[in-house]
Amino acid sequence: MNPDELLTKYEDGERDFCLVNLSGVNLIKANLREADFTQANLSNANLVRANLFRTTLGTANLQGAELEGANLRGADLSGADLMEANLIAANLSFASLTGADLSGANLMSAGLVGADLNGSNLFRVNLVGADLRGAKLIGANLWETNLSKAYLYETDLTEAYIEEANFQRVLYNEKTLFPDGFDPTEAGGYLIAPGVCLSGTDLSGVYLAGVNLRQANLRGVELRNANLMWADLKDADLSEANLMGANLSGANLSGANLSGANLSGANLSGATMPDGKLHKVFQEV
Template structure:
């Protein structure tokens, strides 16, 4: 089946594409939401920025597939062979990837919020900056997996193989579960919790939405371009911190001294400022930048 035949069938209401051979077919930006590709041959297919939300790709062959920026939200990829696929920036939130072969996949900055990766093989995969909040990684193979700068809030990695895993600049919270005896801080990860000390560390570009860092020591921390949407930074020590181009929309900065903080280009829309007022502009005004406001 070629691309035109498939798209005509889909437009006519057909959603059953089980066992079809679409190897190397170009379906860039195609809308295939809800389609059933169970056991289909999709090896080296081009699905760049395609919409595959709610689709079924269970046990499909997706080796070497191009899925950069694709929407796979709530998709069923259980048992799929995705070895070597490109999933940079793909949305896999709430997707089922149980038992999937994800060896050597590229999933940089992919969204995997609430994804089920129980028993998945992620050996040698690249998940730099991926968002794995609430993901199920129980029993997953993370041998030599690169999770540098990833977000693991409330993720469950119990019984996972973490041999030679890269957790440099990875963030986790008190609800994150690791295998017994594993020490994430020793592996380079950072605990995000109230009153922790993160002085001087580099968290630039790391996803930190909703993080609770109340009364934390964030002096001299590098948070350039970090996503701090809805974060609680109340009463934190941000002296000398760099928050340029960070997203602080909806964040709580009450009780924080901003006189020595770099906020150039930061998004402050809806941010609770140190005096308790809600900021109604995206950035600080020129006058505020020249003369940092004093908050008592």
């Protein structure tokens, strides 16, 4: 089946494309939401920025497929072959990837919020900066996986194989579950929780919206261009911190120590300031 035939059938209301052979086809920006590609051959297909929302791709062959920026939110990819696939910045939030083979795939900056990756193969996968908040990776293979700068808030990694995985600068919270005996702090990760000491760390550009960092030691922290919208920073020590260009709109800064902090270009609209007063929307720092 060629791309034109596929898209024509889709536009005519057909959704069942099980077992079709679409190897190497060009489907850039194609809208195929909620279609069924169970066991289809999409190896090396170009699906960059394609809309595959809630698409069924169970046990499909997607080896080497180009899926950069694709919308796979809520898709069923259980048992799919995604070896060496390009999924940079793809949206896989709430997708099912149980038992999928993603070895060697590139998921840099991918959205995997609430995704089910239980039992998946993530050998040597690039997950740098990926958003894995609330994702399940129970029993997943993370051998030599690069998780640097990934967001692991409330992520479940119990029984995962993490030999030689890179956890440098990952962000996790008290509800994140790691394999028994693993110390994420020793591995270079940062705990985001009330009262923690992150003095002198580099958190520039990170997503910290809504986090609870009450009474945290953030002295001298690099938070340039960080997103701290609605963050709870009550009584936190932010002295000498670099908050240039940071988004602090709606944040709670009551009682916080901001002495020597760089707030140049920071958005403080609606933030509660250290003196308890509300910062006006267009008020200069």
